[in-house]
Amino acid sequence: MKLFATHFNKNGAMLKGAYRYHYPKNSLAVLPADITRQMITEGRGRIYPLSDLFDAARADKTRVAFTHLPQGIGDAVVFSAITEYLSTATITVHMNPYFWPLFKYFSHRKLFLKHFHEPIVNDFTFGSLMTKYRNLHRIPLEFAANEAGADNWIRAYFNRLGVEPTNDMCRPVLIPQKKTGSGILICHRASCQIRSSGIEDFYIPIRRTYPDARVYVHERNLTENDKNVLVAINADITIIPHSNDFDRFLKDLLAFDLIVSTDTAAIHFREGVGLPAVGVYGAFSTASRTQYYVHTHSFDVKTACPYFPCFKHETVKGELCRWAAERKEAGTWTNETIAPCQSGELFREQLTQELIDNQKQPKT
Numbered sequence: 001m002k003l004f005a006t007h008f009n010k011n012g013a014m015l016k017g018a019y020r021y022h023y024p025k026n027s028l029a030v031l032p033a034d035i036t037r038q039m040i041t042e043g044r045g046r047i048y049p050l051s052d053l054f055d056a057a058r059a060d061k062t063r064v065a066f067t068h069l070p071q072g073i074g075d076a077v078v079f080s081a082i083t084e085y086l087s088t089a090t091i092t093v094h095m096n097p098y099f100w101p102l103f104k105y106f107s108h109r110k111l112f113l114k115h116f117h118e119p120i121v122n123d124f125t126f127g128s129l130m131t132k133y134r135n136l137h138r139i140p141l142e143f144a145a146n147e148a149g150a151d152n153w154i155r156a157y158f159n160r161l162g163v164e165p166t167n168d169m170c171r172p173v174l175i176p177q178k179k180t181g182s183g184i185l186i187c188h189r190a191s192c193q194i195r196s197s198g199i200e201d202f203y204i205p206i207r208r209t210y211p212d213a214r215v216y217v218h219e220r221n222l223t224e225n226d227k228n229v230l231v232a233i234n235a236d237i238t239i240i241p242h243s244n245d246f247d248r249f250l251k252d253l254l255a256f257d258l259i260v261s262t263d264t265a266a267i268h269f270r271e272g273v274g275l276p277a278v279g280v281y282g283a284f285s286t287a288s289r290t291q292y293y294v295h296t297h298s299f300d301v302k303t304a305c306p307y308f309p310c311f312k313h314e315t316v317k318g319e320l321c322r323w324a325a326e327r328k329e330a331g332t333w334t335n336e337t338i339a340p341c342q343s344g345e346l347f348r349e350q351l352t353q354e355l356i357d358n359q360k361q362p363k364t
Helices: 033-042 073-085 097-105 126-130 144-148 153-160 199-209 224-232 246-252 265-273 322-330 345-360
Strands: 004-008 045-049 064-068 090-094 111-114 136-138 184-187 215-218 238-240 258-262 277-281 297-300
Touching (some): 033 045, 073 153, 073 265, 097 111, 097 246, 097 265, 144 153, 184 199, 199 215, 199 345, 265 277, 277 345, 297 345
Parallel strands (some): 064 090, 064 136, 090 111, 184 258, 277 297
Antiparallel strands (some): 004 045
């Protein structure tokens, strides 16, 4: 799959839906698909694959580069491995501003931030491409994690740059942090059903292993069923009030002795800053995500799922994993918010043992 950019051959200031950016004639920008279609229909622009315009970055020759990062927080965290590799380059990162607080944890000091749809340059022509921008390179990470499948996603990022990384390079590298509090944080829900569990599937194993620990969960991660379960089992748990402050969320990830997380940004952020966490992998394998991590402990679930690991990404909002969809149709699965491979007593027994094993591991 390719990422396309629109070249404006007419002024397109304040395009409806294009985030109120001024797009002067000869600006080049990645726009939403519907706006791109609008531009073509109105004859105000042409589209080009970015890979046809800019060479991929190389550590031995890249001094200025740009990239467009997807919405996944985890993807942005592991991008830190690439910035370490391109340590001398000036890099412009196009990403949703909501996630910009993450970059203060990057050690790379020459990062500049733009909205995902903000112009790459405002004076693009094929002449300037050969002169002014001949040394502007691109870091082409779009769809790399999706296309990697069972391969390690950070390795796939490096491969986009023509690099075969060492194992040590295949982990996020953020500015080391010290924990700011105590207790255990549960992150049992991902952005989709495919990688989510019920609250009881994390809480019960944690209580078995840490009977006296203070346990926390973000309100934003609780479904109505989760809330009912916590009441039913009389859970001793502190609920962190809902907040849309992403900077606050990152600070929360520093505030605990341990985080127990499904495949979410939490495991990758904790690895990057050098703090312990336990990661649960169902749809994806540990080999494809956390194989070379040194500060965190992850494991592959034991499951009867015939498609495990499925390496499935949610392509349509609310999409179910294949096993859940088949069981729903057969009337043997009713919870559309959690993955069957990450729920039930077998899973809880495994998570309990993994938590016990993690206690025995030497601390880095």
